[in-house]
Amino acid sequence: MGNSSVLVVDDSPMFLQVVTRRLAEEVDAEVVAAVSLRAAQTAMAERRFDVALLDLNLPDAPGGEVVDLALAHHIPAIVFAGDCSEQTRSRLWAKRIVDYVVKEGEESLNYAVRLVRRILRNRQVAVLVVDDSATVRHMLAEMLAVHCFTVLEAADGSEGLRLLAEHPNVRLVITDYEMPQMNGVRLVQAARGLYPKEELAIIGISGHEQKDLSARFLKSGANDFLHKPFSAEELYCRITQNLDLLEYIRTIRDLSEKDMLTGLANRRYFFAHGSQLLAKAQERQEPVYVAMLDLDHFKRVNDQYGHEAGDAVLRHLGTMLLRHFGGEQALPARLGGEEFAVLFVGVTDVAARVEAFRAELAATPVNAPGGSVPVTVSIGVCGLPGQNLERHLACADQLLYRAKHRGRNRVEMGASPQKMDTGKE
Incomplete structure (x- = not known):
């Protein structure tokens, strides 16, 4: 809904300010305000609106002409009315409006805002x-x-x-x-x-x-x-x-x-759903791989640029993971902190895909409040035929340790290596 636009027309400056502020806070859309029929005509001539909130009685349009204007421009119309008489209701519904809202207080405004959000989502x-x-x-x-x-x-x-x-x-x-x-x-x-x-x-x-x-x-x-x-x-x-x-x-x-910061699956979902995906893939004798990813020097990012920048880096990594590995054959997840994992089922070019992801991430620093933040990850990828998700993760984790030990910002792939106690920072 990010490119949506909402028109609000009301001759009361105070009411108009309250409505536009609420919409700006709660609806993902650009809000345009107008105080008269003439101002509404100008706004409609200049741009397309996805929905309009309209005062039924304006000084220059006392008979609801602004509603007819919006409908003529094929704009879904929600009407603010000062009364709810049967005659008024019948007249409005005959025009095929979205709904009418009687100005009766806070709950009426709440209903109108929810309705705008609903109409935008209905598309x-x-x-x-x-x-x-x-x-x-x-x-x-x-x-x-x-x-x-x-x-x-x-x-x-x-x-x-x-x-x-x-x-x-x-x-x-x-x-x-x-x-x-x-x-x-x-x-x-x-x-x-x-x-x-x-x-x-x-x-x-x-x-x-x-x-x-x-x-x-x-x-x-x-x-x-x-x-x-x-x-x-x-x-x-x-x-x-x-x-x-x-x-x-x-x-x-x-x-x-879901992890609310990154939009990825969280640890709980990864283990529950990932185990099911892995079992089904093994039944079909499809290849299974697990990648473990860890941001390099993430503590330094927080210390040097601030925690807001650290959150921006985590969100960026989540977006990149979804773009590269979102789909039926992969399950990316945030396991906690700066640790991430991806389960691949039925994928034969895992090495090339993971390396392409690593290279693009390293080439795209994050614009954060504290400045431009370089981002790299170390990755371990493991495939153990016949083993469960926990064994795959343990194997990938040890390969991740190897990537850290060999200089970071690299991918290590293979069977479980000998354990290395090097730390992940």
Whole structure:
């Protein structure tokens, strides 16, 4: 979302300042403020906006003209309204806005900020709509497009399963109950064989009068259920709630599995998942290697340039490891401090790849607050057919000691050498 832009239009300078400050702090996007319809027109003429927060009543646009202006520029519109009368709500929803927010205090502002963040994220999310009625599919697709989702459509459960398997970026399925070949409940059951609840949200929908239908959907693995007919406002609330929950779960999982400074797998995940990868590779008789990496003279970096520079070096190393070794055949991780590891499975050119990584790292100093910091690593790479992850790591660690002993900023590869007590600094 780093290249995203948000337009905020409000005639209250104080409110405008509060909103733009909150967005700048909490949303990864450039925020542009305007105090009038004329200022908004100028801003829209100069650049493209991904979402807009709009005051419904401006001195030079008392009838909500700024909303029409944004929609004419194909900008998703979130409207700030001073009241929530039924007439106002109906008028706004008829325009196909993202949502409206009544100015009622801090929680209203919190909701608006969360909604902006949600709309920007939705551009990377695909939603699968499964319904045998083309009319219903088209209606839902139009409603979802307002919230910037990519929409896939299927006419029955079988086609829905096929699309779900072909499009891994689907994070939400909305499925009807009564369909030919495979009904919605059976689709949910089959989909849960592909994705658990914490990875894919499913909302069942139906106009059927069967009283236990919502319970059947939920017991089969659906996250939510809606009775037809439903309003756009209710559908959006349910979708946002379910997608937010998926992101909360993903965040919790990241906290338990990732090193927050570098973005790499942490020690716990490396040993748990790495052992599984290694076992599967050995079953397939694929080559397995483990590399141990240690930053050279890292203590001196902290002492000379400061700990902020040290963190910048660690982040840089993490980025480089992901760029060189991120993928299905390698698992890079930070084991602790300045020690890192990479597990390679099914890779035959490990020596060349590791050496290319070492050379590029040595040639790219890190720009840190204390100055330009040169960065090198010593690396030990070991492959022991038939051995577990711990034995591979112990072997690679001893090769790492050898690299340190022979001058640092080098790669040592082979079987386990005789142990050398040289220290890693």
